[in-house]
Amino acid sequence: MQYGAYSTDSLMSITSRPELVFESGKGSWLVDQRGKSYLDFIQGWAVNCLGHCPPEISAALLAQAERLINPSPAFYNAPMVELAGLLTANSVFDRVFFANTGAEANEGAIKLARKWGRLHRDGAYEIVTFGHSFHGRTLATMSASGKAGWDTLYAPQVAGFPKAVYNDIASVEALIGAKTVAVMLEPVQGEGGVIPADPAFMKALRELTRARGILLIVDEVQSGMGRTGKLFAYEHAAIVPDIMTLGKGIGGGVPLAALLAREEICCFEAGDQGGTYNGNPLMTAVGVAVVRRLLQAGFLGEVEARGQYLAKRLLELSARHGQHGERGCGLLRAMILADERGPEIVRRGLELAPQGLLLNAPRPNLLRFMPALNVSEAEIDQMIAMLDGLLQG
Numbered sequence: 001m002q003y004g005a006y007s008t009d010s011l012m013s014i015t016s017r018p019e020l021v022f023e024s025g026k027g028s029w030l031v032d033q034r035g036k037s038y039l040d041f042i043q044g045w046a047v048n049c050l051g052h053c054p055p056e057i058s059a060a061l062l063a064q065a066e067r068l069i070n071p072s073p074a075f076y077n078a079p080m081v082e083l084a085g086l087l088t089a090n091s092v093f094d095r096v097f098f099a100n101t102g103a104e105a106n107e108g109a110i111k112l113a114r115k116w117g118r119l120h121r122d123g124a125y126e127i128v129t130f131g132h133s134f135h136g137r138t139l140a141t142m143s144a145s146g147k148a149g150w151d152t153l154y155a156p157q158v159a160g161f162p163k164a165v166y167n168d169i170a171s172v173e174a175l176i177g178a179k180t181v182a183v184m185l186e187p188v189q190g191e192g193g194v195i196p197a198d199p200a201f202m203k204a205l206r207e208l209t210r211a212r213g214i215l216l217i218v219d220e221v222q223s224g225m226g227r228t229g230k231l232f233a234y235e236h237a238a239i240v241p242d243i244m245t246l247g248k249g250i251g252g253g254v255p256l257a258a259l260l261a262r263e264e265i266c267c268f269e270a271g272d273q274g275g276t277y278n279g280n281p282l283m284t285a286v287g288v289a290v291v292r293r294l295l296q297a298g299f300l301g302e303v304e305a306r307g308q309y310l311a312k313r314l315l316e317l318s319a320r321h322g323q324h325g326e327r328g329c330g331l332l333r334a335m336i337l338a339d340e341r342g343p344e345i346v347r348r349g350l351e352l353a354p355q356g357l358l359l360n361a362p363r364p365n366l367l368r369f370m371p372a373l374n375v376s377e378a379e380i381d382q383m384i385a386m387l388d389g390l391l392q393g
């Protein structure tokens, strides 16, 4: 597609993109090059937790850009220290390593677990993960993921990630042996189709891993930072994991991620782990602004209430159109379709006029909803009205 003096063909093709270029955004709305607005229930894949261009993020970026952008990861900087303090004070973890992407944070979790296994479990290195899981797109995190086809796409895989069945504790137990160092899971499988782990399964996993002397790693890149109505999804099961990773929402739209661990697990020594941009003040200043907003009195209660409202409206819509209901946690939800019209509904949502609708279909029979955490009831109603029309068509 031609865009002014340039062509989109100059970009490497990695996915089929619609023929539009987004030029601006505010809250739950995006605007394309022709001036058409779209109601955004994707929000950068559950990333823009405060919506598009929220004032607290713009202000944090501007203020930090004028003060200090990059002293080097070899030195402490103010927002890095402050954000680590906020995260440890509001979680069960003691230390933080900042990264730029969820995949990179998960790579760090895998390295930390393997190092711990070398020191404390006789070189054990295997990490049990789950079918249909998603942990990122680096070679190790693709190998950890249970996505169909990824075992051969860039073969050979990184070894050491046997796959258990989600919500099936016996399948995990069967895979634990002398080489096992950890179990890693998403408390809600996001890319796999918005499938929450049963709190009883999370509790059983914690008991099992503790009894066998191995680590429990929660990948909260999608489920963390208020997305499920609690600051972190592990809180729903009232468990204490050993390691957690964060991404997406923590940066509210900028590249920021984090690896958190309990003190007794932190075994990196000088030189073991690092990265040029890790903990840079420009991004961690945004993280501070995001966390401060999420911790404001009543914010997470509102997310919970909006999640229940969205669930209720989706259920009504599903019943009216003979679809198969909805599921999810907080503001990470999915409607289960009676057929495989998901991709078609997503495409027709884009084409709606005068305003378009942005939805995602992680599977052909599933529509996923991941609006801004501060989405209004009126915006939910507007989305439901648009979807109502799309389901009729």
Ligand SMILES: *Cc1c(COP(=O)(O)O)cnc(C)c1O
Pocket (backbone or CB within 6 Å): 100, 101, 102, 103, 104, 106, 134, 135, 136, 137, 186, 190, 191, 219, 220, 221, 222, 223, 247, 248
């Ligand atoms: C998105 C996601 C990742 C990967 O994050 P990137 O920032 O794209 O590397 C990892 N784990 C989960 C659960 C995710 O949803």
